[in-house]
Amino acid sequence: xxxxxxxxxxxxxxxxxxxxxxxxxxxxxxxxxxxxxxxxxxxxxxxxxxxxxxxxxxxxxxxxxxxxxxxxxxxxxxxxxxxxxxxxxxxxxxxxxxxxxxxxxxxxxxxxxxxxxxxxxxxxxxxxxxxxxxxxxxxxxxxxxxxxxxxxxxxxxxxxxxxxxxxxxxxxxxxxxxxxxxxxxxxxxxxxxxxxxxxxxxxxxxxxxxxxxxxxxxxxxxxxxxxxxxxxxxxxxxxxxxxxxxxxxxxxxxxxxxxxxxxxxxxxxxxxxxxxxxxxxxxxxxxxxxxxxxxxxxxxxxxxxxxxxxxxxxxxxxxxxxxxxxxxxxxxxxxxxxxxxxxxxxxxxxxxxxx
Numbered sequence: 272x273x274x275x276x277x278x279x280x281x282x283x284x285x286x287x288x289x290x291x292x293x294x295x296x297x298x299x300x301x302x303x304x305x306x307x308x309x310x311x312x313x314x315x316x317x318x319x320x321x322x323x324x325x326x327x328x329x330x331x332x333x334x335x336x337x338x339x340x341x342x343x344x345x346x347x348x349x350x351x352x353x354x355x356x357x358x359x360x361x362x363x364x365x366x367x368x369x370x371x372x373x374x375x376x377x378x379x380x381x382x383x384x385x386x387x388x389x390x391x392x393x394x395x396x397x398x399x400x401x402x403x404x405x406x407x408x409x410x411x412x413x414x415x416x417x418x419x420x421x422x423x424x425x426x427x428x429x430x431x432x433x434x435x436x437x438x439x440x441x442x443x444x445x446x447x448x449x450x451x452x453x454x455x456x457x458x459x460x461x462x463x464x465x466x467x468x469x470x471x472x473x474x475x476x477x478x479x480x481x482x483x484x485x486x487x488x489x490x491x492x493x494x495x496x497x498x499x500x501x502x503x504x505x506x507x508x509x510x511x512x513x514x515x516x517x518x519x520x521x522x523x524x525x526x527x528x529x530x531x532x533x534x535x536x537x538x539x540x541x542x543x544x545x546x547x548x549x550x551x552x553x554x555x556x557x558x559x560x561x562x563x564x565x566x567x568x569x570x571x572x573x574x575x576x577x578x579x580x581x582x583x584x585x586x587x588x589x590x591x592x593x594x595x596x597x598x599x600x601x602x603x604x605x606x607x608x609x610x611x612x613x614x615x616x617x618x619x620x621x622x623x624x625x626x
Contacts (some may be wrong), residue, residue: 272413274404275479282309284514286419286482291541293415294482295513302508308491312476314406315387317380318346329356330497331472332462337513342367344378358399362390366439377435380474381457385436388453388476389445406610410478416455417537429454459536464495475500483541484544486515487528515542524557526576554586563600 276286283300302308316324325336328345329352339345341364347353353360363386367375376388378386392408394400402408421429429566433450457474464473477500490508493516494501502516519531525548532540539545547553552576562573565585573588574597582593 275410278404278483284309289513292484295484296482298508298510298512298514300510302504304504304506306504308502311405311477311479312501313477313498313500314411315384316473316475316498317383317387317392318473319471320380321536326472327352328360329353339364344375344383359387359390359394362393363387366441370439381454382432382435384461384474384476385432385450385453386439389436389440389442393442411453411456411476412480414456414460415477416452417459418452420537423454426451430607462493462500462617464498466495483514483516485518485532485536485540487517487521487540487544488542489515489517491516502581522560524561524575525553526557526578527561530580558586563597
């Protein structure tokens, strides 16, 4: 990791370890709002797969696409993207073209990404592609997998997916257990590549960006410029501070955020917002974000989701209401909102006609 430390130094960063978080990125200088902290091209990436829309494997566009005549899996928008991808796709095409139609249909984006991962490793080990301090398989190996925290059903799924990848690649040096662990790493560390309107385009693995930890009060934000992942400061970050981004939508209540983080990333957040769980400030914030007003006469409290997710509890009178009742209220609110929107739209159309 000495080479990585040297590369990070040029960005005003250093790799460090925190007792309860593990690896992290700390600043070695001040960063100002809007400033780029670090950027990285994906080690591997794949476009999203849809029955109604395909994307170029190179630039993710949906225009002027032609399917590879060899493997019938990968699409390109033209010769430029095809040539840039050819060294890797030559091996990928050879492997995928051996599959029958049924197995070819089983090549999901996750399977495709894993196939590319091992082909990229092979090309770098053979010096076809140059490995750099921020672009090498050792960085993938260093990512956390959380394997001990995964339930048996998910482990079985990873094993089945690993067997398919092994069948596709037919490389004797590949270990199925390692492939399954890498699928777990994908689940915790891969990023959804979005356009400027936050529309998902594909999935990419960015091993250095993945070192950056989560906070529900982030000081930075991850954005994409094409396939390039860019971390920008959203506030002044002093020298010696940890660079933090949000892995999830931070507009939910603490219970909602904690649930999402535990289910997807297998950890419990202890950021300044989350440690206030159950305190008056947290209750007030959660009420604004997600609460429903209690219907009991004389009570001005808010109903918030219970910690066991079985119902909703009024934070003032303590009355519990089941999910079905709240679902009905939510449906009524949605219906009223839609009617109001339609009324406003009709009013706008009438105004346009009068004008």
